[in-house]
Amino acid sequence: MKVSTIISTLALAGAAVAAPSHKGKKLPTTKIANIEVVDTELVRDAIKVVEKFIPLQPYLYNHVMRAWLFGAAAFNNNATLKAQIDLEAHAIGTLLHDLGWDMSPDSPWVTKVHRFEVDGGAGALKFIQDHPCAKSEWDELRLGWVYDAIALQAIPDIPDFKSIQTQWMIKSVGFEFPGPRSPLIKDADYDSILAKFPNDYLFRGTNETFTWLAATKPDAIYNTFIQDFGTEYVPGFNATGHRLFDIIQGGLQQEVAAHA
Numbered sequence: 001m002k003v004s005t006i007i008s009t010l011a012l013a014g015a016a017v018a019a020p021s022h023k024g025k026k027l028p029t030t031k032i033a034n035i036e037v038v039d040t041e042l043v044r045d046a047i048k049v050v051e052k053f054i055p056l057q058p059y060l061y062n063h064v065m066r067a068w069l070f071g072a073a074a075f076n077n078n079a080t081l082k083a084q085i086d087l088e089a090h091a092i093g094t095l096l097h098d099l100g101w102d103m104s105p106d107s108p109w110v111t112k113v114h115r116f117e118v119d120g121g122a123g124a125l126k127f128i129q130d131h132p133c134a135k136s137e138w139d140e141l142r143l144g145w146v147y148d149a150i151a152l153q154a155i156p157d158i159p160d161f162k163s164i165q166t167q168w169m170i171k172s173v174g175f176e177f178p179g180p181r182s183p184l185i186k187d188a189d190y191d192s193i194l195a196k197f198p199n200d201y202l203f204r205g206t207n208e209t210f211t212w213l214a215a216t217k218p219d220a221i222y223n224t225f226i227q228d229f230g231t232e233y234v235p236g237f238n239a240t241g242h243r244l245f246d247i248i249q250g251g252l253q254q255e256v257a258a259h260a
Protein backbone atom coordinates (compact mmCIF):
# COMPACT_ATOMS: atom_id res chain seq x y z
CA MET A 1 0.00 0.00 0.00
CA LYS A 2 1.36 3.41 -0.94
CA VAL A 3 1.94 5.89 1.87
CA SER A 4 -0.58 8.31 0.37
CA THR A 5 -3.20 5.52 0.29
CA ILE A 6 -2.49 4.68 3.91
CA ILE A 7 -2.84 8.33 4.89
CA SER A 8 -6.14 8.80 3.05
CA THR A 9 -7.45 5.50 4.46
CA LEU A 10 -6.57 6.67 7.96
CA ALA A 11 -8.21 10.04 7.32
CA LEU A 12 -11.37 8.31 6.12
CA ALA A 13 -11.38 6.00 9.12
CA GLY A 14 -10.93 9.01 11.39
CA ALA A 15 -13.79 10.83 9.70
CA ALA A 16 -16.05 7.80 9.93
CA VAL A 17 -15.39 7.52 13.65
CA ALA A 18 -15.77 11.23 14.35
CA ALA A 19 -18.84 11.95 12.24
CA PRO A 20 -21.63 10.35 14.29
CA SER A 21 -20.77 11.97 17.61
CA HIS A 22 -23.06 14.88 18.34
CA LYS A 23 -21.29 15.78 21.58
CA GLY A 24 -21.10 19.55 21.89
CA LYS A 25 -22.31 19.86 18.28
CA LYS A 26 -24.44 22.88 17.39
CA LEU A 27 -27.83 21.49 16.45
CA PRO A 28 -30.99 23.46 15.66
CA THR A 29 -32.99 24.34 18.77
CA THR A 30 -36.49 25.31 19.75
CA LYS A 31 -38.26 26.04 23.02
CA ILE A 32 -40.74 23.72 24.70
CA ALA A 33 -42.23 24.86 28.02
CA ASN A 34 -39.72 27.71 27.80
CA ILE A 35 -36.78 25.25 27.86
CA GLU A 36 -34.31 25.35 24.99
CA VAL A 37 -34.07 21.88 23.43
CA VAL A 38 -32.60 20.32 20.29
CA ASP A 39 -34.90 20.34 17.32
CA THR A 40 -33.83 17.71 14.77
CA GLU A 41 -36.10 15.64 12.54
CA LEU A 42 -35.33 12.56 14.66
CA VAL A 43 -36.36 14.32 17.87
CA ARG A 44 -39.54 15.68 16.30
CA ASP A 45 -40.40 12.16 15.12
CA ALA A 46 -39.72 10.73 18.60
CA ILE A 47 -42.18 13.28 20.03
CA LYS A 48 -44.76 12.05 17.50
CA VAL A 49 -44.21 8.49 18.78
CA VAL A 50 -44.91 9.45 22.39
CA GLU A 51 -47.86 11.69 21.46
CA LYS A 52 -49.63 8.44 20.58
CA PHE A 53 -49.81 7.75 24.35
CA ILE A 54 -51.98 10.81 24.98
CA PRO A 55 -55.46 9.25 24.55
CA LEU A 56 -54.91 6.13 26.69
CA GLN A 57 -51.98 7.06 28.95
CA PRO A 58 -51.67 10.86 29.18
CA TYR A 59 -49.57 10.51 32.34
CA LEU A 60 -46.99 8.59 30.32
CA TYR A 61 -46.69 11.28 27.66
CA ASN A 62 -46.28 13.96 30.34
CA HIS A 63 -43.72 11.81 32.18
CA VAL A 64 -41.40 11.29 29.22
CA MET A 65 -41.68 14.93 28.11
CA ARG A 66 -40.81 16.12 31.64
CA ALA A 67 -37.88 13.69 31.91
CA TRP A 68 -36.40 15.08 28.67
CA LEU A 69 -37.04 18.70 29.62
CA PHE A 70 -35.70 18.36 33.19
CA GLY A 71 -32.45 16.99 31.75
CA ALA A 72 -32.32 19.74 29.12
CA ALA A 73 -32.94 22.38 31.82
CA ALA A 74 -30.05 20.97 33.89
CA PHE A 75 -27.75 21.16 30.82
CA ASN A 76 -28.85 24.73 30.02
CA ASN A 77 -27.88 25.59 33.58
CA ASN A 78 -24.29 24.27 33.23
CA ALA A 79 -22.36 25.03 30.03
CA THR A 80 -19.49 22.66 30.96
CA LEU A 81 -21.90 19.78 31.36
CA LYS A 82 -23.86 20.72 28.24
CA ALA A 83 -20.69 20.57 26.13
CA GLN A 84 -20.15 16.95 27.27
CA ILE A 85 -23.62 15.77 26.33
CA ASP A 86 -24.94 14.40 23.06
CA LEU A 87 -28.19 16.34 23.27
CA GLU A 88 -29.94 14.48 20.47
CA ALA A 89 -29.13 11.05 21.94
CA HIS A 90 -30.26 12.36 25.33
CA ALA A 91 -33.59 13.47 23.83
CA ILE A 92 -34.17 10.05 22.27
CA GLY A 93 -33.08 8.12 25.38
CA THR A 94 -35.44 10.08 27.63
CA LEU A 95 -38.43 10.48 25.29
CA LEU A 96 -38.47 6.77 24.38
CA HIS A 97 -37.46 5.29 27.74
CA ASP A 98 -40.92 3.91 28.53
CA LEU A 99 -42.11 2.51 25.19
CA GLY A 100 -42.47 -0.75 27.14
CA TRP A 101 -45.38 0.81 29.09
CA ASP A 102 -47.57 1.11 26.01
CA MET A 103 -50.93 -0.40 27.00
CA SER A 104 -52.54 -0.03 23.57
CA PRO A 105 -53.68 -3.44 22.29
CA ASP A 106 -51.71 -3.13 19.02
CA SER A 107 -48.51 -1.82 20.59
CA PRO A 108 -45.52 -2.15 18.26
CA TRP A 109 -43.18 -2.11 21.27
CA VAL A 110 -44.54 -4.46 23.93
CA THR A 111 -43.64 -8.17 23.75
CA LYS A 112 -44.60 -11.08 25.98
CA VAL A 113 -41.01 -12.22 26.37
CA HIS A 114 -39.09 -9.16 27.53
CA ARG A 115 -39.30 -6.96 30.59
CA PHE A 116 -40.57 -3.44 29.84
CA GLU A 117 -37.08 -1.94 29.98
CA VAL A 118 -35.82 -4.30 27.28
CA ASP A 119 -38.93 -3.74 25.13
CA GLY A 120 -38.25 -0.01 25.46
CA GLY A 121 -34.55 -0.32 24.61
CA ALA A 122 -35.24 -2.56 21.61
CA GLY A 123 -38.07 -0.23 20.52
CA ALA A 124 -35.82 2.82 20.68
CA LEU A 125 -33.16 1.03 18.61
CA LYS A 126 -35.76 0.07 16.02
CA PHE A 127 -37.13 3.62 15.90
CA ILE A 128 -33.63 5.03 15.28
CA GLN A 129 -32.52 2.35 12.82
CA ASP A 130 -35.71 2.66 10.75
CA HIS A 131 -35.19 6.43 10.50
CA PRO A 132 -33.55 7.98 7.41
CA CYS A 133 -30.87 9.65 9.57
CA ALA A 134 -29.69 6.35 11.12
CA LYS A 135 -27.02 5.32 8.61
CA SER A 136 -25.06 8.55 8.59
CA GLU A 137 -25.55 9.68 12.17
CA TRP A 138 -25.89 6.71 14.48
CA ASP A 139 -22.91 4.48 15.17
CA GLU A 140 -22.73 1.57 17.63
CA LEU A 141 -21.62 3.89 20.41
CA ARG A 142 -24.63 6.21 20.25
CA LEU A 143 -27.03 3.28 19.86
CA GLY A 144 -25.42 1.64 22.89
CA TRP A 145 -25.85 4.74 25.06
CA VAL A 146 -29.58 4.78 24.34
CA TYR A 147 -30.13 1.03 24.71
CA ASP A 148 -28.15 0.85 27.95
CA ALA A 149 -30.00 3.77 29.52
CA ILE A 150 -33.42 2.36 28.74
CA ALA A 151 -32.60 -1.26 29.59
CA LEU A 152 -30.82 -0.36 32.85
CA GLN A 153 -33.13 2.46 33.96
CA ALA A 154 -34.59 0.56 36.92
CA ILE A 155 -31.37 -0.97 38.28
CA PRO A 156 -29.72 1.81 40.24
CA ASP A 157 -26.11 0.69 40.57
CA ILE A 158 -25.24 -0.92 37.21
CA PRO A 159 -25.23 2.34 35.18
CA ASP A 160 -22.72 3.94 37.60
CA PHE A 161 -19.81 2.92 35.37
CA LYS A 162 -21.57 3.50 32.03
CA SER A 163 -20.84 6.57 29.92
CA ILE A 164 -21.95 10.02 31.03
CA GLN A 165 -24.49 9.92 28.15
CA THR A 166 -26.23 6.84 29.55
CA GLN A 167 -26.02 8.15 33.10
CA TRP A 168 -27.64 11.48 32.20
CA MET A 169 -30.52 9.83 30.36
CA ILE A 170 -31.29 7.85 33.53
CA LYS A 171 -30.59 10.79 35.82
CA SER A 172 -33.06 12.92 33.85
CA VAL A 173 -35.79 10.36 34.49
CA GLY A 174 -34.74 10.41 38.16
CA PHE A 175 -35.82 14.07 38.46
CA GLU A 176 -39.37 12.63 38.34
CA PHE A 177 -39.06 10.91 41.70
CA PRO A 178 -40.66 12.49 44.78
CA GLY A 179 -38.40 14.65 46.89
CA PRO A 180 -37.07 18.19 47.02
CA ARG A 181 -36.34 19.98 43.77
CA SER A 182 -32.80 19.48 42.43
CA PRO A 183 -30.40 22.41 42.72
CA LEU A 184 -29.23 21.52 39.19
CA ILE A 185 -32.48 22.89 37.71
CA LYS A 186 -33.70 26.48 38.07
CA ASP A 187 -36.98 26.93 39.94
CA ALA A 188 -38.45 28.88 37.02
CA ASP A 189 -37.67 25.93 34.74
CA TYR A 190 -39.34 23.46 37.12
CA ASP A 191 -42.37 25.75 37.16
CA SER A 192 -42.67 26.10 33.38
CA ILE A 193 -42.15 22.36 32.75
CA LEU A 194 -44.74 21.36 35.38
CA ALA A 195 -47.22 23.96 34.10
CA LYS A 196 -47.06 22.59 30.55
CA PHE A 197 -46.76 18.88 31.50
CA PRO A 198 -48.49 18.49 34.88
CA ASN A 199 -47.47 15.69 37.19
CA ASP A 200 -50.80 14.77 38.73
CA TYR A 201 -51.30 11.11 37.84
CA LEU A 202 -47.83 9.59 37.38
CA PHE A 203 -47.80 7.21 40.34
CA ARG A 204 -51.41 6.13 39.95
CA GLY A 205 -50.65 5.53 36.27
CA THR A 206 -47.44 3.67 37.14
CA ASN A 207 -49.32 1.46 39.59
CA GLU A 208 -51.90 0.61 36.91
CA THR A 209 -49.26 -0.02 34.25
CA PHE A 210 -47.03 -2.21 36.43
CA THR A 211 -50.00 -4.27 37.63
CA TRP A 212 -51.05 -4.67 34.00
CA LEU A 213 -47.55 -5.86 33.06
CA ALA A 214 -47.61 -8.47 35.84
CA ALA A 215 -51.07 -9.67 34.78
CA THR A 216 -50.44 -9.79 31.03
CA LYS A 217 -46.82 -11.00 30.75
CA PRO A 218 -45.89 -12.81 33.97
CA ASP A 219 -43.17 -14.92 32.30
CA ALA A 220 -41.31 -11.73 31.33
CA ILE A 221 -41.33 -10.18 34.77
CA TYR A 222 -40.43 -12.90 37.26
CA ASN A 223 -37.26 -11.84 39.07
CA THR A 224 -37.85 -8.17 38.30
CA PHE A 225 -39.42 -5.59 40.61
CA ILE A 226 -42.66 -5.86 38.62
CA GLN A 227 -43.08 -9.27 40.27
CA ASP A 228 -44.08 -7.48 43.50
CA PHE A 229 -47.01 -5.81 41.71
CA GLY A 230 -48.18 -9.25 40.63
CA THR A 231 -47.89 -10.67 44.14
CA GLU A 232 -49.68 -7.68 45.64
CA TYR A 233 -52.44 -6.99 43.12
CA VAL A 234 -52.95 -9.75 40.53
CA PRO A 235 -55.33 -12.53 41.62
CA GLY A 236 -53.78 -15.96 41.05
CA PHE A 237 -50.30 -14.59 40.40
CA ASN A 238 -47.69 -16.78 42.09
CA ALA A 239 -44.00 -16.27 41.48
CA THR A 240 -42.91 -19.17 43.66
CA GLY A 241 -41.21 -21.74 41.43
CA HIS A 242 -40.17 -19.06 38.92
CA ARG A 243 -37.77 -17.11 41.08
CA LEU A 244 -34.00 -17.54 40.77
CA PHE A 245 -34.21 -18.33 44.46
CA ASP A 246 -36.38 -21.36 43.68
CA ILE A 247 -34.06 -22.52 40.89
CA ILE A 248 -31.04 -22.33 43.19
CA GLN A 249 -32.96 -24.13 45.92
CA GLY A 250 -33.86 -26.89 43.45
CA GLY A 251 -30.20 -27.33 42.50
CA LEU A 252 -29.20 -27.21 46.12
CA GLN A 253 -31.58 -30.01 47.09
CA GLN A 254 -30.35 -32.22 44.22
CA GLU A 255 -26.75 -31.54 45.15
CA VAL A 256 -27.30 -32.30 48.82
CA ALA A 257 -29.16 -35.52 47.94
CA ALA A 258 -26.37 -36.61 45.55
CA HIS A 259 -23.68 -36.12 48.19
CA ALA A 260 -25.62 -37.54 51.10
Ligand SMILES: *[C@@H]1O[C@H](CO)[C@@H](O)[C@H](O)[C@H]1NC(C)=O
Binds near residue numbers: 080081
Ligand atom coordinates in the same frame (compact mmCIF):
# COMPACT_ATOMS: atom_id res chain seq x y z
C1 LIG B 1 -21.23 21.50 35.88
O1 LIG B 1 -20.86 20.32 35.18
C2 LIG B 1 -19.53 19.93 35.39
C3 LIG B 1 -19.24 18.77 34.42
O2 LIG B 1 -20.13 17.70 34.61
C4 LIG B 1 -19.33 19.58 36.84
O3 LIG B 1 -18.01 19.19 37.08
C5 LIG B 1 -19.69 20.80 37.69
O4 LIG B 1 -19.63 20.44 39.07
C6 LIG B 1 -21.08 21.29 37.36
N1 LIG B 1 -21.35 22.55 38.08
C7 LIG B 1 -22.37 22.68 38.92
C8 LIG B 1 -22.52 24.05 39.53
O5 LIG B 1 -23.12 21.77 39.18
Ligand SMILES: *[C@@H]1O[C@H](CO)[C@@H](O)[C@H](O)[C@H]1NC(C)=O
Binds near residue numbers: 204207208211233
Ligand atom coordinates in the same frame (compact mmCIF):
# COMPACT_ATOMS: atom_id res chain seq x y z
C1 LIG C 1 -52.85 0.04 42.50
O1 LIG C 1 -53.31 -0.87 41.53
C2 LIG C 1 -54.09 -1.94 42.04
C3 LIG C 1 -54.43 -2.85 40.88
O2 LIG C 1 -55.13 -2.17 39.90
C4 LIG C 1 -55.33 -1.41 42.73
O3 LIG C 1 -56.01 -2.50 43.31
C5 LIG C 1 -54.92 -0.42 43.81
O4 LIG C 1 -56.07 0.16 44.38
C6 LIG C 1 -54.04 0.66 43.20
N1 LIG C 1 -53.64 1.58 44.25
C7 LIG C 1 -53.97 2.87 44.23
C8 LIG C 1 -53.57 3.66 45.43
O5 LIG C 1 -54.56 3.39 43.30
Ligand SMILES: *[C@@H]1O[C@H](CO)[C@@H](O)[C@H](O)[C@H]1NC(C)=O
Binds near residue numbers: 238239240241
Ligand atom coordinates in the same frame (compact mmCIF):
# COMPACT_ATOMS: atom_id res chain seq x y z
C1 LIG D 1 -47.59 -20.63 45.10
O1 LIG D 1 -47.05 -21.79 44.48
C2 LIG D 1 -46.30 -22.60 45.37
C3 LIG D 1 -45.57 -23.67 44.56
O2 LIG D 1 -46.33 -24.12 43.51
C4 LIG D 1 -47.22 -23.15 46.44
O3 LIG D 1 -46.50 -23.98 47.34
C5 LIG D 1 -47.84 -21.99 47.21
O4 LIG D 1 -48.76 -22.44 48.14
C6 LIG D 1 -48.50 -21.01 46.22
N1 LIG D 1 -48.89 -19.82 46.98
C7 LIG D 1 -50.10 -19.31 46.88
C8 LIG D 1 -50.32 -18.05 47.68
O5 LIG D 1 -50.98 -19.78 46.18
